[in-house]
Amino acid sequence: MPTTHLDYFSTLVAEDAHFPLTEAAISVGQHAFPDLDVQAVMDEIDTMSVKLQQRFTPETSHLQKLQHLKHFFFTEMGFGLNTNDYYDPENSYVHSILKSRRGIPISLAIVIIELGGQIGLNIKGISFPNHFLVRISLPQGEVVMDPTTGSSLSKNELQAMLDPYLDAQGYRDELSLPLSLFLRSSGPREILSRFLRNLKAIYSHEDRWERLLSIQQRLAILLPNEIEEIRDRGLAFAQLEYLRPAIADLSKYIQTVPEAKDAPQIREQLAEIEKNLKLH
Template sequence: MTRVLDYFSTLVAEDESLPLTEAVLALAQDAYPDLDMQGTLAELDALVLRLQQHLPDDASIEHKVLQLNDFFFRELGFSSNTNDYYDPDNSHLNMVLKRRRGIPVSLGVLYLEMAGQIGIPVRGVSFPGHFLLRVMTPAGNVMLDPTTGHSLSEGEMIEMLEPYVATAGESVGRALRLLLQPATRREIVARMLRNLKATYLQTERWQRLLAVQQRLVILLSDNIEEVRDRGFAYARLNYLRLALEDLEHYLGDRPDADDAAAVETQLHELRQRAQQNNHD
């Protein structure tokens, strides 16, 4: 596990050089420790070579997008795994590539990789509830749904956004403009990890949750809440000393946090358990 985390740490060390596809693929090493990273990336490159055979050298951005959409969604058959949306494999890029099924953000990462290799200027957008793609064309920006390739109108996006904002009307349109800013590669990796985190919390798979939390602490080194959540994961697995360290660190940094009393209660219980273990 240490080797795998050291590799991930190296990948995400610098924002400017963070290799998005490789970093996202590396998340699957927790579930697939024998994963052939370079072989999987080579498989993706081979798909791009197939796509490039359909493209003339002077293809416009719009033509490239049409060809990529046809290749990605029709020929390769990538789509949303609507039958089992919360399957962790929807976030494991090796399995998304194999099964051609995923969730918006994992499909989006594959689309971004292919688009980038053929010269399409496209960025990911961390839209609430549904990751989007923003293609920059000479005629203006086009927002794509990475599960279908469908070009989204402003009205469709406002409708998608309404469950996430308190009031409808003009404020939704204003919120929409703010939410269509491109996401950084670090933010995209974090979104992938938080999807896995939610799945493992829901299914109470604590060892897998801990692996995700360790990566979140590495990726978001300034986010003390992820250290707290790693402490909770340690506590679930009875790693008492490590749980105490993380939760004490959290309270030391955020003594006035809204959940300070709850964390202090957890710490008290952990200290009692540790003391009991020492007496046994």
């Protein structure tokens, strides 16, 4: 039986074949809300699903189910984008958005994906630049939907959303990348990593190091092969003066990618931490 919240998170994200995205996303909140009952939040979503299911008959088509889902989620329940405080970290905690009915695209999408799956829709997440989307596969074709409004997006609308990103990355004119490249489905691990990195960005910006470390620990567990996440966990440890784990993480980074662009700065920081450890 897992003994800590991190152990619990580790068991949830251990295998791609059995990856409970919703439960893992809810469990992220335990770092900030230690008494959070993940199962109770899951039950709350299940209750919403049951309310939806009661509206269907055996003849209800997938298109009709999608229409019911959108009306229930956006109109009846009143879910939507938190435009008043977009960067509030509570927008990324599933249990919080179930109470406030306000979130950001990816957190709202996770609830929609869970509800859609429970009512038999083939619904996937799309890690689109700057705005997470969902795609529903229907007999009539594919629908790409904005999880903050329920609006179906045309190719022209999607291209207009993509163009500023392509401009910023220098991918226009002869280097332009096709829209289809950005509309592929994202797996649960990819979705959860983007979910966590939103919180990472917020807590980094606010210099909330304890909160940042908790998120960074989960990123390092979720993405064990991404050495930059180990580095960033080490830097968070260092900020909080957890010197030994900081040394372990930063040393691993230097050993793995000795020619990294930031290797000189990391080596310098590592030497400083080791010096401080000797003084303790």
